[in-house]
Every structure is written in structure tokens, then in C-alpha cells.
Amino acid sequence: MRAFLGKRALASLISLLGLIILVFFLSRLTGDPTSLYLPLDASLEARENFREINGLNDPLLVQFGRYMADLAVLDFGDSIRRSEPALDVVLRAFVWTLQLAAITMTLVTVAAIVIGSLAAFHVGGLFDRIATFFSLIGASAPDFWIAIVAIVTISLNVAFIPTSGTGTVWHWILPVGVLFIRPFGLILQVVRSSMITTLGAAYVKTARAKGVKNKSVIFVHALRNALLPVITVIGDQAAALLNGAVVVETIFGFPGVGKLMIDSILQRDFTVVLAAIFVTAIAIFVMNLIIDILYAVLDPRIRY
Template sequence: MLIYLRNRILSSALPFLFVILGVFFLARLTGDPANLYLPLSATEEMRAAFSAQHGFDDPLFVQFGDYVAQLATLDFGDSLRTAQPADEAVLRAFPATLQLAGATMLLAVVGAVVIGSLAAYRPNSLADRVASFLSATAASTPDFWFAIMGVLVFAVQLEWLPTSGTTGASVWVLPVLTLLIRPFGVLVQVVRGAMVSALAAPYIKVARAKGASERRVVFGHALRNAAAPGLTVAGDLTVGLVNGAVVVETIFGWPGVGKLMIDSILQRDFAVLQAAVLITALTIFLLNILIDVCYALLDARVRQGAMA
């Protein structure tokens, strides 16, 4: 297991290095921060002093070297807008994103396991066809379109739900539903396919011949063996939620790291943007390692193949 874990960490480290390189140089393409933080009447001397104060007057590769040296000491720099440490701003916003992603995936996994298992229990039945149609529709629905329609129908026209906010249970409904729809649709299809194959396996016939109840057969024997592909897809979808909550957080004003990234781009707050992207990338990196470990624990062939 340790050899497998080491190989996965080494293979994931190179993309993380590219993230460090890319976020630094792409952030500079958003424009000169002096145009935002100095008045229109600012003189060239004021602009030069501003650039010198924040190190923007050095060549880009010199700035990048200084940035990497700071990262080596876990120093992400200070926010241009608030003059506070950039990592503190990101860490304040990150729990809101993790809570949103966690609630979404919990509902998606539980719902997909129940509906996918019931659909696979009687293939080609009416329930199976309805579940397949709804899951395919949900998996192909763009989240930004669903978010806009949700605001228009349930918040503006019906006035049942708020358009934004952080207090009360009602503020969770639209953001969670928007993030939930695609993972739920994908997981239902994956669970159904895995369960159809599992229920047709010889060990299921043996379990039934021994008098096991149908509930034990479906949720005890078949679901346990069908969990590996579902776990992998659920992990990938969780990573996508953490990485792709920008649209949802922006539309609903959710105070997470996605909205913080957008605000940092608009404000050309390079330090906060870089910290947000890197901490998000590190979280995704750790989630991928955790997914790989869980998958290896479920399937010994994965460990043996990785160590071969």
C-alpha cells in the first residue's frame, strides 16, 4: 500500500507544479493593479512607487522566483485590497465551499444508491426506464442554466426561496439543488450499471439459494461489490464540485472560495487569487490521493497493478 501511495503522490505532483506556474503568470494577464488601486489623477511617480512597493517593477521571472521562495516558507503574500495575509482570506472562505460540496455529495450518493439499486433490481421495468430517463436528463443539464431558472422561478416569480444569503435552511436549497443535479444523474447511471452486473453474478445466485433475503442480496452482497466504480466516480464528482463551484457561488452570492476567486480577479488581487487557486489545487490533490487509497483498499488488483 505504501508503494502504491508513493506512486500516486509522485504522479500527481507534476500537475500541481504546473498549477503554481500557470496561476502566477495568468493572474498577471488581468491587468495592472495600479489602474484600480490608484486614482485616475495618479502621476507616473505614484504609479512607480506603487509598483515598487508591491514588487511589480521587477521582471516577471524575478517576481516568480520571489513567489516560489515565499511559498517554500508557506507565505502566500498579503492582499492588495485588505493588506491581510492572503491565505487567511482563503481559509475563511473555504469551509463554506466544503460545506456546500459535502451536503451536495451526501444527498447525491444516498439518492443514487437507493434509486440506482431499485432500478437495477428490475431491469427494463417502468421504474428502471423512468430512472434512466431522469438521470440522463439530470446529467446533461448545465448547472448555470438550472441556477438561473431556479432563481427566476422559485425566488423571483414564486418568492418561495431567497436568491442569496447564508442564514437559515432555505438559503441552501437552490445552491445545493444546482450542484446536486448533475452528480446525482451521473451516479444513478453508474450505480445502476454496476448493480445490474453484480446482481447477475454467480455469488448472488448462491446467496439466494442459501435463503438470503432480497434486501440482504441487493444492499448487502451486490451493493458491496458494486461500490468500487461508484466510489471512483463519486470522488471525481466531489473534486469537480470543489473546483467548479465558482458559477454557483457567484450566482447565489455564496461566500465560498469560488466567489473569492472571481472577486480577486476583478480586483486584481494577485496574492489572494494565487492562494485561492493553490489551496484549492492542494485540496483536490489530497482528495484524489484519498480516492485512490479507498479504491485500492476495495480492490486488491489495483494495488498489485500499481506495484508491478
């Protein structure tokens, strides 16, 4: 088990390093932030002082070497715009994104497993057709389009559901609802397909022949063996949710790391952009590691 997890962790570390290098150099292509933070009539001396304070005067490779040395001790530098540690800025925003993702994925996982399992048990029936129809629509619809339609059709007609902010529970309805639809449709389809195969296995037929209740057949005998492909998709969708939250958070003005990342790119706040990418990537890698552990628990053969 240790060797298995060690290989996964090493692969994640290499990917993280490559991501940091790529983002560092690409972020510099957005331009010099000096023109954004100083008046147009600022003197040449003021511009040089600004660049010197923020380490922008040095050659790009020197800046990269200094950044990697600081990163080794988890020092991301200060935000140019906010004049406070970039990591603190990102972690405050990431808490909001983590709550949004956790609530959404909990609802998605429970709903998709229950409805997908029942649809597989009644395959070809009315319930299965309805569930399949709506899941396919949900899996095909892009988040940004759903968000815009939700604002136009719901918020303009239902006064107590706001379109931005986080002040009350009503503020969470639209972001959670929009992020719910796509992963729900994808996971439900995988649950349904996997459960149809598992329900056709000999041991399940034997359990049903012995008079075991349908509820036990579905959720005790069949579900565990059908979970491996489902866990893969849940992990992929959880990671995609963190990425997809960038668009949804921006549309609904939700103060998460996605909106922070977009704002920081537009503001050329390089330290915050890199810190946001780092924290998000770590969260995704940890999530993938947890999925690998669940794999090994559900199927011991994977450990070897």
C-alpha cells in the same frame, strides 16, 4: 501500500507545481492592477510606489522566483485589495465551499446509490425507467442554466427561499439543489450499470436461490463489488463540484472560494487568486488520494 501512495503523492505534487506555474504567468496577462486601485489622476510617483510595495516593479521571472521562495514556507503574501494575508482570506471562503460540497456530495451519494441499486434490481420496470429518465436529464443540464431557471421559477414564486446569502437554512436550498442535480444523474447511471452487471454474477444468483432477502442481496452481497467504478465517479464529481461551485456561488452570491476567485481575478488581486488555486488543488489532490486508498481497501490487488 506505502509505495503505492508515494507514487500517487509524487504525481500530485508534480501536477500542483505545473498548475502554480501556469496560473502565475496567466494571471499576469490580465494587466497591471495599479489602474484599478489608484485614481486616474494619480501621479507617476504614486503609481511607482504602489508597484514597489506590491513587488510589481521587478521583472516577471524575478517575481516568480520570489513567489516560489515564499511558497516554500507557505507565505502567499498579502491581498492587494484587503491588506491581509491572502491565505487567511482564502481559508475563510474555503470553509463555506467545503460545507457546501460536503452537504451536496453526501446527499448525492446516498440518493444515487440507493435509487441506482433499486433501479438495477428492477431493471426494465417502471421505477427503472423513471429513474433513468430523470438521471439523464440531470446529467445533461449545465449548472448555470439550472441556477438561472431555479431563480426565475422558484425564488420569484416562493418568497421564503432567498436567492443569495447564507443567513438561514433556506439560503442553502438553491445552491445545494442546483449542485445536486448533475452529479446525481451521472453517479446514478454508473451505480445502475455496475449493479446490473454484479447482480448477474453467479454468487448473487446463488444467494437469491437460497432465499436471501432482496435487501441483503442488493446492499450486502452485490453493492461492495459494484463500488469500484462508482467510487471513481464520486471522486471525479466531488472534484468537479469544487470547480462547478465557481459558477453557482457567483450566481447565488454564496461567499465561497469560487466567488472569491472570480472577484479576485476581476480585481487583479494576484496573491488571492494563486492562494485560492493552491488551496483548491490541494483539496482535490487529497480527495484523489483518499479515493486511491479506498480502492486499495476494496480491492487488495490494486496495492500491487
